[in-house]
Amino acid sequence: MLGKRLEELFEDSGKQQSALATYLNVSDPTVSQWKTDKRQPDLPTLKKISIFFDCSTDFLLGLTDIKKAHVDDAAANRIPPDLSPETYDIIQEAVQYALRKYGKTETVTGANSDKSG
Amino acid sequence: MQTLINLAEQQKIIIDEYPLGEELRAIYLKIRELENPIIFLNKNLSYYSPETRCVLAEELGHYFTTIGNALYQHRNYSDVLMVNKIEKAAIRWAGHFLIPNEELYQALQHGQPSLYELAQKFNVTEGFAKARLQIFKEEEYALRHGTLYQRLKTTAYLAGSFSTFKGRST
Numbered sequence: 001m002l003g004k005r006l007e008e009l010f011e012d013s014g015k016q017q018s019a020l021a022t023y024l025n026v027s028d029p030t031v032s033q034w035k036t037d038k039r040q041p042d043l044p045t046l047k048k049i050s051i052f053f054d055c056s057t058d059f060l061l062g063l064t065d066i067k068k069a070h071v072d073d074a075a076a077n078r079i080p081p082d083l084s085p086e087t088y089d090i091i092q093e094a095v096q097y098a099l100r101k102y103g104k105t106e107t108v109t110g111a112n113s114d115k116s117g
Numbered sequence: 118m119q120t121l122i123n124l125a126e127q128q129k130i131i132i133d134e135y136p137l138g139e140e141l142r143a144i145y146l147k148i149r150e151l152e153n154p155i156i157f158l159n160k161n162l163s164y165y166s167p168e169t170r171c172v173l174a175e176e177l178g179h180y181f182t183t184i185g186n187a188l189y190q191h192r193n194y195s196d197v198l199m200v201n202k203i204e205k206a207a208i209r210w211a212g213h214f215l216i217p218n219e220e221l222y223q224a225l226q227h228g229q230p231s232l233y234e235l236a237q238k239f240n241v242t243e244g245f246a247k248a249r250l251q252i253f254k255e256e257e258y259a260l261r262h263g264t265l266y267q268r269l270k271t272t273a274y275l276a277g278s279f280s281t282f283k284g285r286s287t
Contacts, residue, residue, distance in 0.1 A: 087140045094135050098146060098155050102131060 001062035003037035009053045010035075023052050118165060121173050121214075130180060131155040132173070134162075143172045145179040154180055167236065171245040174215050178207030212249040215241055218275060221253055 021028045024045055033039040050057045058064045125132050137159040146155045156176045162169045216239045224230060224238060235246040259271040
């Protein structure tokens with residue numbers, strides 16, 4: 001799964017494999033092996049990969065198709081489990097509203113993708 | 118209220134309103150795409166009520182007690198305890214902000230006032246006053262009977278970081 005994601009991310013971002021290797025201080029072939037799922041990075045490295053591509057580790061692991069959550073912290077992520085789905089929707093709408101009102105005009109990245117993992 | 122708003126402005130926090138439905142009074146949002154954090158107050162809150170004061174203080178508490186985003190990265194493995202811990206930190210901050218320890222000590226000097234009296238005195242809700250008393254009791258307990266670490270931590274919280282912060286803000 002990680003391999004597939006990495007390929008996707010390299011393609012989408014236009015970033016070079018060597019750039020990631022340099023960033024992580026690993027060799028180019030190591031990255032290649034991750035891409036073919038022959039080897040796997042350790043957890044700290046995984047974290048750095050997610051920073052490098054600005055995506056969530058969940059996305060890297062194939063647990064979600066959402067590249068990155070819009071809301072990094074606080075409210076939406078501290079939704080108590082007992083809140084209703086309606087409230088959850090309201091929060092998502094509020095986030096979109098905030099982005100429209102206070103964001104720059106550029107389109108928002110990290111929206112739901114249709115591709116299945 | 119004005120102090121809270123000034124503080125938010127000073128920290129470049131956007132305060133706005135949004136219809137948040139029945140369950141939420143406010144939310145604190147830090148959206149990666151946006152530089153400034155946003156606090157949305159529910160539209161149905163009236164601007165100058167004690168409730169709004171408490172809610173706003175609590176949301177500001179999130180700003181001042183949230184360290185980076187690291188805490189939230191694991192939201193898929195949603196940890197209720199962690200959520201509670203985060204909430205509690207925010208409420209503690211808000212409690213100290215709206216009802217400073219010295220003033221609470223004074224209020225408690227002649228026996229414990231009722232929640233209603235406390236709420237009136239500090240212009241907060243009774244629920245908030247109750248939470249504040251709980252925080253106070255926990256801190257007192259930690260200071261008297263806690264482990265060395267707890268004692269140091271509580272002392273530092275009460276004496277150090279919080280008051281210096283307040284000094285800057287007022």
